[in-house]
Each structure stands twice: as C-alpha cells, then as structure tokens.
Amino acid sequence: MPHHELVAELTAGLPSGSVLADPEVTASYRHDMASFSEAGTPAVVVLPRTVEEVQHVMRTATALRVPVVPQGARTGLSGGANATDDCIVLSTARMDRILDIDPVERIAVVEPGVVNAVLSRAVGERGLCYPPDPSSWEMCTIGGNIGTGAGGLCCVKYGVTAEYVLGLEVVLADGRLLSTGRRTAKGVAGYDLTRLFVGSEGTLGIVVKAVLALRPAPPPQLALAAEFPSTAAACAAVCSIMESGHVPSLLELMDGTTIRAVNAMANMGLPETTEALLLAAFDTPEPAADLAAVGALCSAAGATEVVPAEDAAESEMLLQARRLSLTALERLSTATMIDDVCVPRARLGDMLEGVAAVARTYDLTIGVCAHAGDGNTHPVVCFDARDPDESRRARESFDAIMALGLGLGGTITGEHGVGVLKKEWLARELGPTGTELQRGVKAVFDPLGLLNPGKLF
Amino acid sequence: MPHHELVAELTAGLPSGSVLADPEVTASYRHDMASFSEAGTPAVVVLPRTVEEVQHVMRTATALRVPVVPQGARTGLSGGANATDDCIVLSTARMDRILDIDPVERIAVVEPGVVNAVLSRAVGERGLCYPPDPSSWEMCTIGGNIGTGAGGLCCVKYGVTAEYVLGLEVVLADGRLLSTGRRTAKGVAGYDLTRLFVGSEGTLGIVVKAVLALRPAPPPQLALAAEFPSTAAACAAVCSIMESGHVPSLLELMDGTTIRAVNAMANMGLPETTEALLLAAFDTPEPAADLAAVGALCSAAGATEVVPAEDAAESEMLLQARRLSLTALERLSTATMIDDVCVPRARLGDMLEGVAAVARTYDLTIGVCAHAGDGNTHPVVCFDARDPDESRRARESFDAIMALGLGLGGTITGEHGVGVLKKEWLARELGPTGTELQRGVKAVFDPLGLLNPGKLF
Structure with a gap:
C-alpha cells in the first residue's frame, strides 16, 4: 500500500505532530544500539500520547495489514526495536506520565515511555525503590524494560524487571484493550498473561500502562x-x-x-x-x-x-x-558487540576461560564484564568495522560465545533479549517443541503476524 | 470407551501397582478439600514414578480421547483437583524425589510429588530456605503448589510460589516432553512459559520436574x-x-x-x-x-x-x-467454606467491614483470618451442611464476598486458585477479551481439551 494512504489513515485519528513521515526524520528511528542487526526503513513513525491513540494506530495497522514495530528509547542491544521495511514505528516516548506512586500498596502506575531513572528518582523521594537498573537507566524506558525483561547491577539481590510487573494494560494487534494481572500484592486468577508480556519484545501487544511493585528504599x-x-x-x-x-x-x-x-x-x-x-x-x-x-x-x-x-x-x-x-x-577499536550469556555460577570460571580461548581463536580483543553473582557475562567483542575479515571473525566469535554458554548449561540471553541478533540461537535453546508452542502463543495474540515481525522467531 | 480397555492400555506401559481401577479405591481420589465443588467418578487412577510413565499415560489419554485430572496431595481448596466422570486421575504422589540441592546456584531440583515440608527441611539442613509455606505444607506437594500458585504466611516478605520456579519439565497432552526456563539466576530467552504453567491448575501439561530458587535461611x-x-x-x-x-x-x-x-x-x-x-x-x-x-x-x-x-x-x-x-x-458448625479474596492493603478495612455485613445479611457466622500485609483475606463461612437453607445462604454469601472483593479493586483468588469453585467468577474478573485469550492459550497446549477439563473456564 502506498505510504501516503497509510499516513492519511493514521493522521485522521492522531493529533497534529504525532505522525512523522519525512524520510530524513523517520530514518533516525531505524534501529536500536545492537551491532550486526538488520534494520529496514519505516513507512512512518507515530508518537501517540494516549491509549486511544495507540488503539487507532493498531486498528489502522490491522485494517491495512501493515506491520508495527514498537520502540521505547532504542537503547536495546539485540535489534528488538529495529524497523522492518514499510512498517509503522510506534514510539511510546511521549506516553511518559507517572500516574501514581502509592507507598501503602508499594506500587507505581506508569505509562510505558517513563524513563527508568525518572521513575527511580520519583519513588526515591517517597522513600521507595524501583530496583531494576540497566546500564542505560538514564535513557531507557519502562516499556522497553518490560519488552526485554531488563536486568542490571542490583539483580543479584533484587531480581529483574519481570519480578516487579504486577499488572499491565496492553493494546492488542487488532486494537482491543486487554487488562492483565492486578494491583494487589498477590493474585492467581487464571494464566499469568502479565508475565507472558514481560520479555516478549513487542511481539504480543503494545504495553500502554504498567502497575509496578516497589520496595522500601534500602540503606x-x-x-x-x-x-x-x-x-x-x-x-x-x-x-x-x-x-x-x-x-x-x-x-x-x-x-x-x-x-x-x-x-x-x-x-x-x-x-x-x-x-x-x-x-x-x-x-x-x-x-x-x-x-x-x-x-x-x-x-x-x-x-x-x-x-x-x-x-x-x-x-x-x-x-x-x-x-x-x-x-x-569501546575505545579499543571502531566497533563493539556486547553479548549477554548467563551460566550457572559454578560454570562462570569455565565461561571466562572459554571466552579467552574464543578471543585467541578468532584473533580478537574480547573484554568481559559480568554480573558475576548471577553468572551473567557480557563479553564485549572489539573489532574494526572497516575491516571485513575482522568483522566476519567478530560475528563468528559472537556465535562461538553463545555455543559455549549453552554448552555450559546457560542461556543465550540473561537480560538483553533475542531481537533479530539471536533468533537462530533462540530456536536452538528452546528446541523444536518449545519453539512450536511459543509460535502458537504468538498466533493467539497476533494472528496476522503484524507485531514486530522477524523478532524472536 | 469401556474402562477395562483403558485400564489395559495403561497397564501395558506401567509397572504393576501403578494402576488402580477398583471403584472403592478410586473413589478416594474423587476430590480435594473444597466445599461445594462438583466431583465426578474417575475411570482409573494412575501413580507413575517416572517421566516416561507419565508420557505413556498422556499418549494413551490422547489416543483414546480420555480426560486426565492431575493430582498432588488433594489439599486444594477450589476443586482444582476434582475428578471428572470417566477420567484418568494422574497422581504425582510417587514422583517424590529431591534430585538436587545446590547451595552455589541456590536451587533445588525436585519431582512434583515432593511434599513442601520435606523440601523445606531438606534445604534447611543445608542452610537454605524454600519460602512458600501454605498452611497445608506438611501434606501438600510442590507440584500442587505450582499448579495453584500457592502462597502462605511468609509471602508478605518472600513472595509466592511463582517467584521461586525457575524452570520446568512438563509432559504435554500428547505425551511430548517440554523443557521451560532455566537453571541460571537470570534468563529472558523467549516467552516465559515457566510462569505460564505456574497457577495453570494442571490445564496445560503435567509438571514432572521443577527447578526451584532457594534463599539463604534467614534468622x-x-x-x-x-x-x-x-x-x-x-x-x-x-x-x-x-x-x-x-x-x-x-x-x-x-x-x-x-x-x-x-x-x-x-x-x-x-x-x-x-x-x-x-x-x-x-x-x-x-x-x-x-x-x-x-x-x-x-x-x-x-x-x-x-x-x-x-x-x-x-x-x-x-x-x-x-x-x-x-x-x-471449623468447630463452630458442620462445614466451612474458605474464601481467598485479595484486595489492595488500603481497602482491607472496607473488606472486613463488608464481610461482617455479608454475615449479617445471610445470617451466618463468618470468621476472617488474613495475610494482612498482602491484603489477602480468608473469610471462613461456617454453616450446617445438613440444613439446605443455611447451605444455600452459605453459597450465596461466598459469591457476595467475591463481588465485594472485585468491587474493592481486588482479585477473587490470592493464592488458592480457581478450580471449579470460582470459574464463573474468573470470567468476571478477566472480562471477555482476557477470557478469549486465555482460552486461546489453553488450546495451543491442549488442543483436544483433555487436561483437567472444566477447571478455570
């Protein structure tokens, strides 16, 4: 379908300034911070401010069969927010209100575009704490954190994003609004769809509101x-x-x-x-x-x-x-690739030794930082992107590191997600039965396959 | 299909003593500890000891289109483990081995029939703690705890069962074996199917192994x-x-x-x-x-x-x-019904006042214990089961209590589950969109509808 028709349909239901169609502008929404991840050219970027506006976007996308790529701050490291050709990029950046901070219930209710650090400081002023602290916390959004299941330095004691999401409001692919979970401390009514959305990388719906658990601020x-x-x-x-x-x-x-x-x-x-x-x-x-x-x-x-x-x-x-x-x-070369393999703690030594061997085999500099208490390593492959051979070796070393992690009983991603960067590896980790069921779940929520296509699977 | 054919097929793949078909024996497996919950008469009860034996049961059930009702210790309070007529009851009671306790990874690997208290004591001897502590902890099994998403007294600090399940092995309706989740501290590879199984009340698959997170034992x-x-x-x-x-x-x-x-x-x-x-x-x-x-x-x-x-x-x-x-x-009358409504903490006072009003309206004795820190109330309706009018009023008061809880922004179940007792209420809490999606998820895992039919929905 011609882009101008799509733009006209979107504009009909969105306030002025919410639809960006200038190719020079939309180009800046093509990709997140992952290396080696393909990114297409969006037809249009939309910046809704309300749930109803998101619903209009999704109804339009479904009616016209146009794929939608949700984006937060594009600080992701796996290409999960990368545009596909001719898609609608749906940025939640302008849905950035903290709707409630409740010290008795120890919850915050937020829109998806709230920046992690903004929330952390706001709850801190009330003597509370929102623990998940990815390195990008000054830029990344809660919606993106939920999409990737983000972690951080504090996870060894306080756990990851998933453990702080109590309930969600989600706009489905067809524009319907779904409420999941709860505002209460406990609840087991039906399947845990809330948790299903955490880490789903925008492939099941657009999170438009989240009820987050808080803790008392520690010393x-x-x-x-x-x-x-x-x-x-x-x-x-x-x-x-x-x-x-x-x-x-x-x-x-x-x-x-x-x-x-x-x-x-x-x-x-x-x-x-x-x-x-x-x-x-x-x-x-x-x-x-x-x-x-x-x-x-x-x-x-x-x-x-x-x-x-x-x-x-x-x-x-x-x-x-x-x-x-x-x-x-990053100063050691012109480009880096950050891996995110998590292994059992007892295998951390083997993992680091294995990464050193990979660096020797591929003649590359690979430095490792690790959330060691979680067994979560971030091998950083440094390479000269102008050198095709070194770039190829970098890509291969990345795969070798994931194979190493799986061989040690680990997972290909502790906290960064799968995106486009690791999708072949996800299939290896899940196996055919797991992959088939995950695809089945995807089809329940997004039968037309419009939400963030080409990610995860 | 005649029961004797089903029994013959099951017996062909199970060791002697694993298949119980005597109606006087199987009758004792009809129901859990919920009041007012319909229970059918099983065709047969099987007590497998291995994953392969569970697979044989499920393959047989699928081939012959016979429903399967999984059971742990039948201490549930919502009829989630109640038999349906002519079903196979699959008891995991004999799959009761603790396979591993690992203080470095802080995990235990267990079979589903391990009793909660047995696990708690075993990890306690290693200086570790498995927090979830439902009142029935001396009897209930980890498999049942996972099925219901069980809570307990410690949840106000340590959370519920869901927060301690890292990975699962599950036999699917068709007998295939699915691995979900991880043994590592973190992991976000694909949709969180592990969490989907927690609280699914045996409707998605048979949990045959669980990797559980442990904590250091507190003072x-x-x-x-x-x-x-x-x-x-x-x-x-x-x-x-x-x-x-x-x-x-x-x-x-x-x-x-x-x-x-x-x-x-x-x-x-x-x-x-x-x-x-x-x-x-x-x-x-x-x-x-x-x-x-x-x-x-x-x-x-x-x-x-x-x-x-x-x-x-x-x-x-x-x-x-x-x-x-x-x-x-329980001593106050001949029968009790225990409700499990969870409300925001700030509404706990309204909830208790409302329950007192319900007791007056229906002329019943209703005592309330509450996990107050979680807003999770257990109103206990005391009634004389020999008196039809009082029994009817008890049933109606139970519904009134759930309506009250939902009206206060709560959930119909904090930790006991839905089973058959609350399934009309689940539909009210989830709404039509949520219910449709939950049914869609169910169909992905159990397209023939053989696993614990008539529960949840």
Whole structure:
C-alpha cells in the first residue's frame, strides 16, 4: 500500500505532530544500539500520547495489514526495536506520565515511555525503590524494560524487571484493550498473561500502562574491590560468597582485558598484572561486617589485594571502574558487540576461560564484564568495522560465545533479549517443541503476524 | 470407551501397582478439600514414578480421547483437583524425589510429588530456605503448589510460589516432553512459559520436574501480638506499618469471630472484647528494634495491648492463635467454606467491614483470618451442611464476598486458585477479551481439551 494512504489513515485519528513521515526524520528511528542487526526503513513513525491513540494506530495497522514495530528509547542491544521495511514505528516516548506512586500498596502506575531513572528518582523521594537498573537507566524506558525483561547491577539481590510487573494494560494487534494481572500484592486468577508480556519484545501487544511493585528504599550500599591474579580465582570467590549465604546488593567482575582498558583510559591505578577485579557491595544494616566476611572469602580464594570502602563516596570510586568498562572497551577499536550469556555460577570460571580461548581463536580483543553473582557475562567483542575479515571473525566469535554458554548449561540471553541478533540461537535453546508452542502463543495474540515481525522467531 | 480397555492400555506401559481401577479405591481420589465443588467418578487412577510413565499415560489419554485430572496431595481448596466422570486421575504422589540441592546456584531440583515440608527441611539442613509455606505444607506437594500458585504466611516478605520456579519439565497432552526456563539466576530467552504453567491448575501439561530458587535461611523470626478494639483500627495499623517501609516476615490478622472461636477451643486468654488481633514478625538482624517500632505504630493506631515476644518460644506461642484459627472456626458448625479474596492493603478495612455485613445479611457466622500485609483475606463461612437453607445462604454469601472483593479493586483468588469453585467468577474478573485469550492459550497446549477439563473456564 502506498505510504501516503497509510499516513492519511493514521493522521485522521492522531493529533497534529504525532505522525512523522519525512524520510530524513523517520530514518533516525531505524534501529536500536545492537551491532550486526538488520534494520529496514519505516513507512512512518507515530508518537501517540494516549491509549486511544495507540488503539487507532493498531486498528489502522490491522485494517491495512501493515506491520508495527514498537520502540521505547532504542537503547536495546539485540535489534528488538529495529524497523522492518514499510512498517509503522510506534514510539511510546511521549506516553511518559507517572500516574501514581502509592507507598501503602508499594506500587507505581506508569505509562510505558517513563524513563527508568525518572521513575527511580520519583519513588526515591517517597522513600521507595524501583530496583531494576540497566546500564542505560538514564535513557531507557519502562516499556522497553518490560519488552526485554531488563536486568542490571542490583539483580543479584533484587531480581529483574519481570519480578516487579504486577499488572499491565496492553493494546492488542487488532486494537482491543486487554487488562492483565492486578494491583494487589498477590493474585492467581487464571494464566499469568502479565508475565507472558514481560520479555516478549513487542511481539504480543503494545504495553500502554504498567502497575509496578516497589520496595522500601534500602540503606546506601558499601562496596569493596578485590584483585585476583586469575579469573579462575575470582570465580571461585564468587561461588564461595554465594555458597556461604551472603546476599550482596552487587557482585560484579571485570577481566584483565577490561581492567587494562579502564586503566588506559582513566588511570585508575589498578595493577596491570591483575587478571580479575571483583566488586561486592552490601546495603544491609551492617555492611562493614558483611564486607569483612566477604573480603576474607576473597583472600582465601587467592585475592592479592582487598580494598573495602569506608563510606559511600569511597564505594562510588570503587564502582567507577565498573561503570567505565564499556566506554573503555569501546575505545579499543571502531566497533563493539556486547553479548549477554548467563551460566550457572559454578560454570562462570569455565565461561571466562572459554571466552579467552574464543578471543585467541578468532584473533580478537574480547573484554568481559559480568554480573558475576548471577553468572551473567557480557563479553564485549572489539573489532574494526572497516575491516571485513575482522568483522566476519567478530560475528563468528559472537556465535562461538553463545555455543559455549549453552554448552555450559546457560542461556543465550540473561537480560538483553533475542531481537533479530539471536533468533537462530533462540530456536536452538528452546528446541523444536518449545519453539512450536511459543509460535502458537504468538498466533493467539497476533494472528496476522503484524507485531514486530522477524523478532524472536 | 469401556474402562477395562483403558485400564489395559495403561497397564501395558506401567509397572504393576501403578494402576488402580477398583471403584472403592478410586473413589478416594474423587476430590480435594473444597466445599461445594462438583466431583465426578474417575475411570482409573494412575501413580507413575517416572517421566516416561507419565508420557505413556498422556499418549494413551490422547489416543483414546480420555480426560486426565492431575493430582498432588488433594489439599486444594477450589476443586482444582476434582475428578471428572470417566477420567484418568494422574497422581504425582510417587514422583517424590529431591534430585538436587545446590547451595552455589541456590536451587533445588525436585519431582512434583515432593511434599513442601520435606523440601523445606531438606534445604534447611543445608542452610537454605524454600519460602512458600501454605498452611497445608506438611501434606501438600510442590507440584500442587505450582499448579495453584500457592502462597502462605511468609509471602508478605518472600513472595509466592511463582517467584521461586525457575524452570520446568512438563509432559504435554500428547505425551511430548517440554523443557521451560532455566537453571541460571537470570534468563529472558523467549516467552516465559515457566510462569505460564505456574497457577495453570494442571490445564496445560503435567509438571514432572521443577527447578526451584532457594534463599539463604534467614534468622529465626521474633513476633508480637497487638489487640485492637476494631478491625478498622487494626487495618489502619497494617497500612501504617507498610507505608513506614517496614518489611515484616509475617503480618497476620484475626477478626473478633475468629478470636472468640480460638478462645473457646484453646483458652488462649484473649480478651473477648478484642475485635482484631494483629500478629507481626521480623527475621531481620535486630528484630526487637523492628518490633518496638511496629508496636508503636500499632499503639498509635489504637491497639489496647501490644505484646512483643522475648524469644523464639514466646513467638511460637503468639503465632499459635493464628495456626489454630481454621480448626477453631471449623468447630463452630458442620462445614466451612474458605474464601481467598485479595484486595489492595488500603481497602482491607472496607473488606472486613463488608464481610461482617455479608454475615449479617445471610445470617451466618463468618470468621476472617488474613495475610494482612498482602491484603489477602480468608473469610471462613461456617454453616450446617445438613440444613439446605443455611447451605444455600452459605453459597450465596461466598459469591457476595467475591463481588465485594472485585468491587474493592481486588482479585477473587490470592493464592488458592480457581478450580471449579470460582470459574464463573474468573470470567468476571478477566472480562471477555482476557477470557478469549486465555482460552486461546489453553488450546495451543491442549488442543483436544483433555487436561483437567472444566477447571478455570
């Protein structure tokens, strides 16, 4: 169908300024932040502000059989928000109101375009906390977090986005409005459709409202850094910390490649011989005691240096190295690819050793940061995108890393999602029976296959 | 099809003693512990021990088009495990092995017939904790807990069964084996089918293995009891406790009817003028300090007496009143019906007042225990089952209580499930769009409608 007809139909039900059709403008909505992920050219971008406007878009899309790609802030790392050719891009960026924050029910009710950090600060002012904290939290939206099932640094103690979504309002492919879940603390009435939408990457419906669970704000966390002569020793410390019953609010690992990249950029003064840095933090009533116990476990596992922070400012300095990791690795070449393989904690050492072997095999620089307490690794493949051979090797190393993770009993994605980047791998992880059932579920919600086609499967 | 042919087909693939066809024996598998729930007469009861045996049962059922009703310990309260006429009852009671307890991954891998208390004690010996603690925990099975999405006393801090199920193995209606989820701490690969099975009441497949998340065992909890002259005052205290950011490990409420029933049975010495008893407990590092703060909030809300326990033994004595509640209410008549309405915390007072009004309208005794911190009430309707008019009024009061809960923004079931008891009410709570989609999901997994027919919808 000609684009101008589609634009006319959309414009008929949307306020002025909500429909963008200038190709130079719409081009900027083509893709998210994933490398190596195909992206098409949208016919039109719509920016609805209300549920009714979203319903108009979906009714139009269904009537005209036009695919719809939902987008939040496009900070995703798997191409899940990438446009397909001639699609409608539906951005929820303007649906950005916090509708309610209720300290008695410990819930927030929000529109999908609310930025994670905006919500976090707003609930913080009420003494509450919305834990999920992806690295992109200053930009990414709650709708995108729900779409990908986003995680973050705090997940080792507080879990991922899925655990904070109590109920949803969703516009279906045909424009009908569905309410799922609840505002109450508990509820088991029927199948858990709420949870089905979390991590569904916009393939089942458009989330237009979410009821989120909040927690009381914890005390400020206190951190320590421990330097190890090998990743194996650091991973042994992770297992020992978790086995001993500690509940850190953060347990992160950086490998030698990452440490050296951070040192080169920011002169952090980390010894060049350190092959792994472990960062642990506690937000318990007596964090110093917890840090002392964990420090002793690190020393027993072979740490050469254990540095506990004395206060919040020192903690922030220690964590700075972790926060700079990705930027530092990005400086090593012209492009990076970030993987997201999660393995059982006990296999973390094997995973890191395997990634080092992959880097040697493909002659690439691969630095690893990991949410170590969750076994969730982010190998960052650094490559020169101008070099076709190196780019090919980068793509192949990425696949080798996923194969490695699956072989270790892990999953291809801990928190970034599947998108277009990993869809062949999803089929491998789910197997034929799982894939068939997932496709069956998709068909129930989106029989015409209009919602974010080409993602997941 | 004649029962003897079905029995012959089943027996061909199952070890001797696994197929029960004597009507006097099979009759004892007709129903769970729900009142007012229709139950049919099974053709046969099978007690498989292995995944392959479950697959044989399901293949046979599909080939012969015979419905299958899965059962755990039949402690359910909604008729979800009730037989239908001429069905196969598939009891998972003999699949009762704990396959793994792993303190590094903080997971247990279990078969569905493992009794909740057996698992809890086994993980406790390893310094770990499996939180979900339904009242029937000494009898009920993990498979049944997963089927209903069971809760318990600890949910106010630790959440419900759904939050502890990481992965499943499920035998589908046609006998195929499906793996869902993961053994890792995180994972977002595809739609969350694991969570779809939790609370699905055996209508989507037979859970044959579960990977469960564990937590480090918390310190022993310390409790207080607070006596209130009205339920309104007690409910105000609940809101004030939650609003103040406290995280109790237990926050239970008993109304005046329940208190007097417990007094009559066990001489607990509770003042007859007390109209509500609130029990709070903390398993924090400094529980006495938390209890003091909560005690002050109770006094401010109008408590006439606040009794903090000094130690674990005193705590247990205080909690005894709550544990005896149901037994005490059961003594008041020949039958009881237990409801499970969950409302927003701020509406708990309205809910209790509404239940008292329902009791007056229908001229019945209705005692209420509540997981107050979750807004989850269990009104217990006491009636003489030999009196047709009183039985009718009991059934009607039950419906009135659910209507009340929905009107207050609540759900018809916080943790007991829908079964046959509440299926008309599920349709009301979900609405036509939600119901249509749920039926669509059911059809993907069970196109012939053989799994636990007549439940949920």
